[in-house]
Amino acid sequence: MNNNSPYFNPERETMTREQIEAFQLERLKATVRHCMNNAFYQKKFKEAGITPDDIQTLADVRKLPFTTKQDLRESYPFGMCCVPMRDCVRLHSSSGTTGNPTVILHTKKDLDEWANQVARNLWMVGLRPDDVFQNSSGYGMFTGGLGFQYGAEKLGMLTVPAAAGNSLRQIKFIKDFGTTAIHAVPSYVTRLYEVMQQEGVDPRRDTKLKMLAIGAEPHSEEQRKRIEQMLGVKAYNSFGMSEMCGPGVGFECQEQNGLHFWEDYYIVEIVDPETLEPVPDGEIGELVLTTLCREAMPLLRYRTRDLTRVLGRTCPCGRNHIRLDRMRGRSDDMMVLRGVNIFPIQIEKILMQFKELGNNYLITLTTDEDNDNMTVEVELAEMFTDDYNRLQQLS
Secondary structure, three states: OOOOOOOOOHHHHOOOHHHHHHHHHHHHHHHHHHHOOOHHHHHHHHHHOOOHHHOOOHHHHHHOOOEOHHHHHHOOOOOOOOOOHHHEEEEEEOOOOOOOOOEEEEEHHHHHHHHHHHHHHHHHOOOOOOOEEEEOOOOOOOHHHHHHHHHHHHHOOEEEOOOOOOHHHHHHHHHHOOOOEEEEOHHHHHHHHHHHHHOOOOHHHHOOOOEEEEOOOOOOHHHHHHHHHHHOOEEEEEEEEOOOOEEEEEEEOOOOOOEEEOOOOEEEEEEOOOOOOEOOOOOOEEEEEEEOOOOOOOOOOEEEEEEEOEEEOOOOOOOOOOEEOOOOEEOOOOEEEOOEEEOHHHHHHHHOOOOOEEEEEEEEEEEOOOOEEEEEEEEEOOOOHHHHHHHHHHO
16 A cells, blocks of 8 residues: 555546446446345346346346345345355344344455455545544444444554443543544544543644544534534544445545445445435435445345435546435434424534534424424533523524
8 A cells, every 4th residue: 555645445446437337337247146146136036027137237227126124124134145154254233123133244255345445435534554543433233333443454553442432531542542533423422522621631732633434323514513623623424334334335535525435336326215216416315225245145226215315426536436415314214294304414404503502402293183393302502591592593
C-alpha cells in the first residue's frame, strides 16, 4: 500500500462505469450459477421460470426473484447456505425477537472480503497505518464491532477493541493511547461527549481525535452536524447490514456528498416498495442489494426495507461507484398520521435545530374517536426560563 495514495485498492476504486458494469456482469453470472448449489434457490428459480443461462446482461438481474428477511427466517438455520458447512468459519445472527433469528454464515474468503471493504472505507476518509482506531461498538453476534475490527487491522492501524459503554474508561483510552479515530453509534458519541464535559475534558485540546465513523442507527444530517461541532472532527456516515456481511457496504468519502456503495461487491437497485419496479435516479425508493462475492450465503435482490435515492455515479474523489443518499428510514418504520406518511428521522431533523434540546426523544402515536395524535417527548439540554418561549414553537 502507498500511504500517499487516496485509494486503498486503486484498480477497483477507480474503475470506469464501463469497467464496473463488465465486472458486475461477470460476477453476477458466477453468483447465479453458485446459487444453484442450494435447494432454496433451485426452487426460487423454478418458480420464476429462469435458469442461469437467462442472465446475459446486467438488466437481466430484474428477472431474478427477490429475497427477503422472511426467507432467511423460514430457512433457519442453514437452509440458504450454498457451500458445505465444513467450509463455514463464522456465524452471525439477529436477535430474533419476532420468531426465528436471521442467520448469516461466512467462509474464510467471505471474512477476508469483508475486511477489505471496511479497510477501503477507512482509507478513503484519510486513515493510515500510523493511526489509532478505537472501536467503541458492540461485539458478539452484532456485526458492527467485528467488521470495523477486521477493516482497521487490515489497514494496519493499532486497534483498540473498547466495545460499547464504560465511558470513563473510553475517555481514558482516547487520551492515553492517542486515539485518532472512533467508531460508535451516534447516540453513544453524544453520551461520550456529555461525560467528557463532566470530566473537564476538551476533545479539541486534550485528544488527538481527527475523525468519527457513525452508523448502525438512524440519524439526521442535523444530528451529524451537532456531533461534529461537539468533538471538532468530521463524522462520516457508514451503512451496513448483517445480511450483507455487516459494516462496509457503503461509506462516505471526504466529500461527504453521499454514501459510496461498492459496486464490485454489490448490484444496487432502487425500487418502488409497492410495485417493486425501478424508480428514476433522484427518486426515493427501497434499496435492493445483490451480493457478488459471497461464498457461504449469496443473496439475490435482497429487499433491505431501507429507503434512499441515487445521488450520482461519479464523484470529485475519483471513485465512480454509485452514490446514495443517507437512509431516509425504513419502509416498515413509516408512521401514517392523518393520512400523511411520517418517518422518525423527519421529527429528529426538526428537533436537532434547537440547541436547547438534548439528543433523546420519544414519539408516541395514539388514536381517539376523531383523530390520530402524535406526542413527542424531548429531553432538555439545559433549563433556562427564557428558553420556554422559543421551545413553545415546537408545540
